[in-house]
Amino acid sequence: MINNKSPIHLNLEDIHVSYPGEKSGSSIPIVKGLSMSLQQGRIGCLLGPSGCGKSTILRAICGFEPIQSGSITLDSQKVSTPNYLLAPEKRRVGVVFQDYALFPHLTNAENVAFGLRGISKKEAIQKAEDWLIRVGLHDVGNRYPHELSGGQQQRVALARAMAPEPELLLLDEPFSNLDVDLRERLASEVRDILKANGTTALLVTHDQFEAFAIADDIGVMADGRLVQWDSAYNLYHRPANRFVASFIGYGVFVPGKTQVGPSVEIELGNLPLPQSSYGLPGEEVDVLLRADDIVHDDDSPLLATVIKKAFRGGDFLYTVRLDSGLELMAMVPSHHNHEIGEKIGIKLIADHVVTFSKMSIN
Template structure:
């Protein structure tokens, strides 16, 4: 089922700005969309509006071409054929797994109901658990029961509101991959809310980044990371910093002078004329900075975070600028130590110096 939002706004009484502000995007049938952003950005409010639990103050929501929310239309939640999965599972503790999953199937004959329960439990990898009680299951198993219950009535859209937030970090990412496989096997269209980027990358076909009620970008994970539409997206996705830089043209090629040295032969780079005097800020992600003791540029380790296979180093250059670097964990240097670094940047993303969250990067020069 195709989902389409056009200029959707939700405003609460007494608020100075809308909780959701003119959001538009489309989600094709069978696709999984994810909304991410900081707390209070409006992603859960948007999900509740799609469910029919919040009234829109402007704009429209269409499900398979049918308007369910607009200036003159408000289809009640129970008539939208939408399933929901919550972060607290919301399982009935006094009912066994089978009865929990069958809760939305009361209109079916008993035999059909039992067959559908068995079918969706098998789909989520919990075949034969009908008689077990929720407290006998792990957190991940309880979440899969909640998913089975939401899928059982064959909703035309499934909404998931931070469904893994109560689980430990390792389980969250693994379950996100499992849930993606389950939703694809069920050919379900789903809209998912999370604050965890790894979850979003693991489960989403399209990911929307929200900030202060606005949708800054709706794209696949690769595009969000490498071609951010705004400064906020560039800052929010991944680990990186904005470093002062100057663009100059040398022998018909643009060179980017940065605190970690000049960047040459870089694809998708704007012309120096895009900024006054060529002065701008360049996005340097942690994977753009390579540890190389032979490099002429040195930086001092001011912080390091162990990530298993790698460290995330926070580094201070002699100029005072800060950069981040992913370094293999067998390169275990002390905080305070100076190490050599160099930049390896495939393509440049630049912004006006001191620009705001909604500013867009300068377009690349024509090839």
Template sequence: MNSTHTLLSIKQLEIDYPSLDGQGRVTAVKGLNLDLAQGEIGCLLGSSGCGKSTVLRAICGFEPVKAGEILLRDQVVSSASIHTPPNLRKVGMVFQDFALFPHLSVLENIAFGLQHLPSQQRSSVAKEWLERVSLSDKADAYPHELSGGQQQRVALARAMAPEPDLILLDEPFSSLDIELRERLAGETRDILKANNITALLVTHDQFEAFAIADKTGVMADGKVIQWDVPYELYHQPVNRYVADFIGRGVFVKGLVQPNNKVRIELGELDLEPGHTGKVGDQIDVLLRADDISHDDHSPMQAEVVRKIFRGADFLYTLKLASGVEIFAFVPSHHDHAIGEKIGIYLAADHVVTFND
């Protein structure tokens, strides 16, 4: 089997559940499609209530399907008429709160899913997975004696030990500090890749998604709007929702100029080759925080309206002469006061635009 074999395939998935008032049904997922190849890490990214956790539950077999299909290794495991029980799907799950057994040691937690093996073998497989997640010295410890990051790795080892075809991670880092999240996402990615494990996680945090996933699907209203590599989501969003959701930015008005350029309040930018706008057309231009640079000597001025200190830099909200507000990342040694005017210039080398 080559490495590009599709392991998980979801086709036109639809899931609904009874409404709170009991007067009908609410559609949670509608017309959702995605494919995940063997060894690939995917992510469903979206705000609360978009249906992403419902999709994970359906893949596990915890949620019935109204229409469409879920296939694992080309076998239909969920449809309107087929429902393979969760224990026969070879799918592992890492829960939001890790769900470790407090009364069992770390080694016993990992061995828990290996009941089908003789006890001697159970112990050796569990030890091997402890080594793979670099926690061999914690075999006899109990979950409460571990840090959040160590608990995360135990939960991952427990899910991987039975060698499932697919690992699902439900908001796996949400209970951890922000600094820990990205580091652990990177570590989790390394562990999954080293073991050629296919995984799908759900999160509302795009930095977490980009730190771990090969492909990310931006979800809204029960659908995947764009399923793509993170670079393309950022640079080639398919619509305004994706453009707005990925990265921090604002839309500003622009006028199409001759020579495939667009004029905005801050100057002229080159349009992408093949842009369909005609000279004189008004279009919306997406300006992200990294498209604006700060320069004390620039004649173009903007007023600092808000600022968020992020360590290495500030995220400034700046007001232009027209009253339009934009974002800019500025190195943190440039600490300007709210209300102060600072020099800025356009540093965008890639322009995302949408016609009205």
């Protein structure tokens, strides 16, 4: 689990959020007992499929949605409880929206200066120009949003949200309108900007590669609940349950049986187990095999038939089938371009073995 010595900047404790149902007096639970903390200067991410409640959490943090139980604390001040709701404009929270929400009739500098209060217009424009430079945009202040690319517009939106120097920056699916190839690169650049300014931020997305590129701490959500709040490394190699294992990365579950050792026997061979995940000998389990656990080897006597392939640039993601019918996934360098139906040699090299009991459905 995540552990560092920075002070807690944002804390959500057992919050519940519901929307009114169709029948009078009824409600639909959206967020169900969620707790999480985000330390000062760190970038967090809520990751999950559409409809899991992640954007609702952002709205609750902003003050746009009341909570039915629990509490939200920002910089040691409680801003939401069932009986108290601090006004959104008093929370010092900046938001970058999915659609950028830039004013088309204002120049880029005027867009950034829009939220600045208590200073002259000249000072606001100068500060806006400074922020445009800080997000990597030079000489665009006098131009209009429609004259910029999607990635540049996103940077303008980021500068506008950061210019008032908020206590917390929230980003709601900020890269979803961009081309796939641009998303991860821009996410990495945004991370550099946030880190350079010491900004505490929370992002929501359904794209795990965006999350990996930008966040220090990632929470996987399902059905309104926070399933695991952890580092990207632990989510991938130490998933808390089957949902996280399935949602993060590429992989399959294969049947196995635990052995004295401790180890687990699967069709492809025997794998050592960490003592912490070992049960009784002879227990039937499912073993998570990632695509990077299966290595293409022309000299291997173990052959598998390519049944699907997806080009990933530097790699192919192959789905292969053994003669027994067992299907596996393999990430193979793209200079190994094999056809559907072709047999290729594979071998198993798994350093992080994760098992789940057959009785476990979560």
